[in-house]
Amino acid sequence: MAGLANVASSGGDTFPKILLHNAKVFGDRTAVREKDFGIWQSWTWAQVRDNIRDLSLGLKELGLQQGQKVAIVGSNRPRLYWSMVAAQAIGAVPVPVYADSVAEEMAYVLGHAEVTFAVVEDQEQVDKLLSMDSEVPTLKEIIYDETRGLRDYDHKHLHDFEGVQALGRKVLEKDPGAEKAWADGFAGGKGSDIAVMLYTSGTTGRPKGVMLSFDNLVISARNANAFDHLNEHEEVLAYLPMAWIGDHVFSLAQAFTAGYCVNCPESLDTVDVDRLEIAPTYFFAPPRVFESMLTSIMVRMEDAGKTKRRMFDYFMGVARRAGEKILNGESVSAKDRLLYRLGDFFVYGPLKNRMGLTRMKVGYTAGEAIGPEIFRFYRALGLNLKQLYGQTEASVYITLQPDGEIYGDTVGKPAPSVELKIAENGEVLYRSPGVFVGYYKNDEATRSTKTEEGWVHTGDAGFIADNGHLKIIDRAKDVGKLTDGSLFAPKYIENKLKFFPNIKEVVAFGDGRDRVGVFINIDLTAVGSWAERNNVNYASYQELAAHPQVYSMIQEHVDQVNRDLASEPMMAGAQIRRFLVLHKELDADDGELTRTQKVRRNFIAERYAPLIEALYDGSTSKHVRTEVTFEDGRVGAIEATVEIRDMPAHDASGLQEAAE
């Protein structure tokens, strides 16, 4: 731990100090690019320093003081990144905010943070801020980047970005010592000072302001750079929200500490083209980005000519067989190695080029589980795509997959200098140099999240597998126990089932009971098309759901999941012993799902109490009557007799135990 933390002690400990260092060492290297008017405009580290200095002095002229908060609102733009460091140089704290959040939510965050200044992208954001006059009484000055549409606004407290910089330059002209005074101002800054405040989106309750110190960010960033051997030659694309810790670390903290170049896309819609032009060497994307890239490739392959398609299919077969092994440095037959080379020339190379990933050294995905098929596809092409597990409170890094140790279902080993432990209830705790200082104006939440010894509760339940990798199974508060003491993670089981296209929604029960029972919702599109292909007639969803052949099909899926669960020592105790297929689709209109399509477990447990009873009393069928709300608001009822089936459990070797 100490060894890697030492990396951080070389060079400055705050971003303004690192900026001056970089301007000296990498002076002529490109630090930032932004595509504008169709051309990549670039700035060197020396130019970035001058820009930040001018802005910083300008902000000071406008009255920004140490300790005050500066809101940063907009999409990824060099000037907004500069604003953060310019504020830090004065001792102010930047508070990046999600630009697409609605005015009400933004008003809460800005009001809570008591921001006095705001640097925003354009008119849209200016309008939003002006509309929250009463909620954010502390806000004094607004600085905007894009002047368009703002000409006729009252400019008493509204400033053009360039105008503020000009103000700073004027100070420099008048007083030759101003530059030194500016640098001296932050020379005394400490690593323990608050660097930034990031508000977590917070699925429950109000967003919380996570305070991160320079030490948190700088040490974590340096560790990550060392872990993946990143240096000043990297290129990254800054396209994820600036208010998100990931972007803050990848596009600012790591860029400053490694000295690499950050590229800002022309607009959000051009990211795909911009990535192709830049070909980033270090790339982060949430699973959905990788998913949509793969989908668009597959769709285009469908339209391709026969020869091309056959070539694609053949070489993708080779890649699946040998690609990942080659990437992991395992042994592969000479023939496959040769074929893989050929494939690289004909298929993989052009594909990677299309996606703009030709130069990618390391790629990460995180945020949610990535489909194993998708993950394997990219790895098979020879792309070093890995998973990580992180949090705002940890300055991103908790665990990382080291090169050559990639397992689809785990999130990797503890990142450098990170300690992990698993609590009694299965919750994952960590301690690291990146652990946040606290939540802003919310000591109670800080105390309940961070222990006095510095351990942080992630809220996720997981365990460390035999190979030393962390595996996340569910939200800690959802994890329960069966009466025999075995761990019951509903989301884990549900996700395994939902992985089958025929299954749309699953609700698992078992906490405090003797065995696991599940409700299953079939996917009408998938099962309907199956029925069509197999001459199964049905008149309604209800009829299809109750069809014996459908039941058999679902039974096979459940059995497959049980087999998977049996092979995992932690999970083997919680195999599915009873299941039923629900007679109606779970629907947000009936309150069974949230508007974002998440299952409302408690509501369902109440509404379908007779069915849950039937799951556990051994009966094989149950007649139910359920009220439903139609789209036009009328209320009706549907009645059905639902069949319940027993499932055998498997032991670790995959053999079936006798059903009870």
Add this chain to the structure above:
Amino acid sequence: MNAMMTSEDMPQAESRAMEREDLLRVDNVSLSFGGVKAITDISFDIKKGEIRAIIGPNGAGKTSMLNVINGFYHPQVGTITWQGQVRRKMKPYEAASQGIARTFQNVALFKGMTTLDNIMSGRSLKMRKNFFSQMLWYGPARDEEIAHRKKVEEIIDFLEIQAIRKTPVGRLPYGLQKRVELGRALAMEPDLLLLDEPMAGMNLEEKADMSRFILDVNQEFGTTIALIEHDMGVVMDLSDRVVVLDYGKKIADGPPEEVQASQAVIDAYLGVSH
């Protein structure tokens, strides 16, 4: 992106503050096709820097009026005064070179060409170098093209269509095609921009976007705009003054609130028992 806001780009910005002068005057104009009278004895003016709407029920003669303004039709009776000079009969391209650009009710773009090329075509009247040096793409011709491309890129940035820069317009949804068409008209850097139903066939969001662009064009470039539109909400919000036509005659003229209250206009739109 801030380059586009320099003062030289908006020669009329200051004049907006002053007493507005006439950019175009239509005096007692009548137009007929054979026996069909499209426009009868209409007079109105368009002042520099304003947004002027021409509205009316179907067949009121709005598009004909627009065609008269841009010189495509020449009225049998009456005069058109453009920037203080009575206009003689001329060809549409002459009208274009006089500083009037327009978009069409039905999108009229080169479907097979990219967005960039379509907008670039709006610059063709401003290309000065001869065919040969352009073909060789040498020296002054190249500098000229780069300068034009820069202007086009500013427009692309302004209209936020960077993502479709290289997409053939035939593949674009209707709302975007309309935006490209506006871009091509803007590329001519016109003094007067005629928009024939810029919102037709658009959904609410596209309309909101288009309204924003129209206002921004007017504000940032100081371009005078005359538009025909059926969406009353849009017309009332956007325009400084409205002229209302019905059966080829002018029935009202004035600020939106005034026109909205006019009994003649209400009758024309809602119908009246005779």
